[in-house]
Amino acid sequence: MSSPHRRLQQLIRQGDLLVGRYRIGRRVGAGAYGMIFSAVDEITTERVAIKAIPPADSQSSETAIGRFQREMKVVRALVHANIISLYDFGRTDDGLIFMVLEYVDGETLDKVAHASPLSLEVASDVTRQIAMALEVAHNAGVIHRDLKPANVMLTPTRYGGYRVKVLDFGMAKVLSRLEDESIVDLTREGIAVGTPRYIAPEQARGLPVGPAADMYAVGLLFYEMLAGEQAVRASSVEDAISAHVSRKPLELARLSEIDPRAHGVLRALLEKDPERRLHSAAALLSALDRLERDQEVVPALNISDVRDGALGEQVDILASVDPDEFKRKRSAGEVVGGLFGRGDALELDYDAYREHAPRERDPVARRRQLRFDRFLRLPRSTAEWAEVWLSLIAFPMAFLMIGAQASELDHLLRLGVSVSPFVLALVWSLASPSSDWSGSLGRLTWLLSLVGAGVAHALGPADLAGAMARDPAWFARGIDHLAVVQWVGGVATWFSHHWSTLVQSLLQSASR
Incomplete structure (x- = not known):
């Protein structure tokens, strides 16, 4: 990595709050002397792009800064729907020079x-x-x-x-x-x-x-x-x-x-x-x-x-x-x-x-779009799609394990406790001001599901295994006459019996 990039990474990192306003996201571009980061304006909650270069320490970097400053003046003067918009620019106390641009x-x-x-x-x-x-x-x-x-x-x-x-x-x-x-x-x-x-x-x-x-x-x-x-x-x-x-x-x-x-x-x-x-x-x-x-x-x-x-x-x-x-x-x-x-x-x-x-130019439409983006946060890469599928697997597993440990609770309360990983993920996702994938429902669901499953095991693996074996399809009580519920109950029974057997065998091996 070139020296300007190393110096720049010392001055601006993911998660930083630039000039008390712009929350830096991940890097999305780079050039000879500078980098481009996604960011969120915490005042407007709008997604922006931060283009930044480090302070000058040589004749070449002074030329780069000259071009950078000239670009800021040029873009500020050119206002058109087909030209990227400049929102803000400045210099930090560390000498970092930046401009805040429209995120395209x-x-x-x-x-x-x-x-x-x-x-x-x-x-x-x-x-x-x-x-x-x-x-x-x-x-x-x-x-x-x-x-x-x-x-x-x-x-x-x-x-x-x-x-x-x-x-x-x-x-x-x-x-x-x-x-x-x-x-x-x-x-x-x-x-x-x-x-x-x-x-x-x-x-x-x-x-x-x-x-x-x-x-x-x-x-x-x-x-x-x-x-x-x-x-x-x-x-x-x-x-x-x-x-x-x-x-x-x-x-x-x-x-x-x-x-x-x-x-x-x-x-x-x-x-x-x-x-x-x-x-x-x-x-x-x-x-x-x-x-x-x-x-x-x-x-x-x-x-x-x-x-x-x-x-x-x-x-x-x-x-x-x-x-x-x-x-x-x-x-x-x-x-x-x-x-x-x-x-x-x-x-x-x-x-x-x-x-x-x-x-969006209209403030009302922009706020609606931002709320919509934060709620959905659609995956844009193979890794993000993999996390969506992982959440679809991890949450049902956590649901059954948490429900097994909460068998003494009233049925409705038991359901509420069992779906807590998804509810927490949903609330966390909606409350987050950023629309980055790190705050997405897809990622938070599987992370919190793993936490919930871990807590269920930590409260007593033997009790967990016994409860899963005794009543694996407890959630279907009262609606088990429906064909789709019977199918889901069958899948849950198969998984619970196999997981119970696995946990019990591990406990027996550990006790020898």
Whole structure:
């Protein structure tokens, strides 16, 4: 684990109460210098995400802090339904710098698209929402510069589409002042930033970038949604960069399998010359409108004229680049040193969101949703589903054992005592302000059931074994004429007799 991560784990841990308000949950993401945690705002009981980095102790970490602080200012200024919301930010007494972000319910674009390619209609709608987010950013003078699948979250809707959130403006280029505050640009002209597979040609060359650079990345995402795989399938950084800056057009392996209606938009977005590319988010939205009306966006591609799925044309501005030069490089460091200069292309990604909760804008609806989430806490992993099944086994066992030890009580009181593990788990789950799985009914039920079973044995294993053998189906008294009750009683009898025999044999062995 890197030193920044070790330092960060000393400053923020699961269960901590950050600045007296945010109860830290488990880690859900990490980057080069920072981490992302789930958390609960104990004032509003709302689920949030905490993105944090440790205090600076070197030039590199000072640059990371600069990017972090700039991202806070940028996101605070960009308010849109398709851009992640910033709720709060600050610095602790230990120097920890953090921001409190909206907790997004969904998966990253690549996980959705690679599981199954999206239809043209759904992919177009996702692209439209990305474009609307970028239009707000570009109008504010902000170029994202690091648009990639990990920075686009998709939340399924009831109508078969997705709600989109654009994340991570840590690499953003700021062309204007936001809220009357100047934001320092931490890169220099001639230094490229971004992710090699999704970087625009002019961006990879370290040339000045504008909205067209983001449009190129949107084109790569649009193709990935339609094809179910990345457009640039390079095995190294140098090969990925070479694919963008080379005079050769992009090779799109599955272009022929994509709906021909999308070819015009893809061509307009993936032009290597920024002067010929769709130049703005507004232009892309117009092109998508025309696509939706089945009107021609730009001259459609003739697949027979496209060699091996190639898309794009030779670009004069890049004519001086020798594509073979990149293939002679042996390390990513050589490419970064040769193309990127000596800049710090630092990334802090939202790579590992696993459990999320939507932020409802209406306070009443939000409170209802939070109560609903706390009650259900649906399992989201194989381990959590296993705990649900374990609770379905552990609770009936504890019920029979507690009931056997409480045989002297009135029938209704005996029932009440026997179901106490489940009742306690339910009350505990509902009373917990957190919606983490650690407070779920599924986990608490089996834990408290084991405790109840242990107490039943501790009160007298011999008495327990005798009571289970004598009256195993005591709970069915009065309703044993029902077929389902008779079946349940039979299962309980089988288990109680076998468990009684096991306990008695263990006691006999221990007494010898």
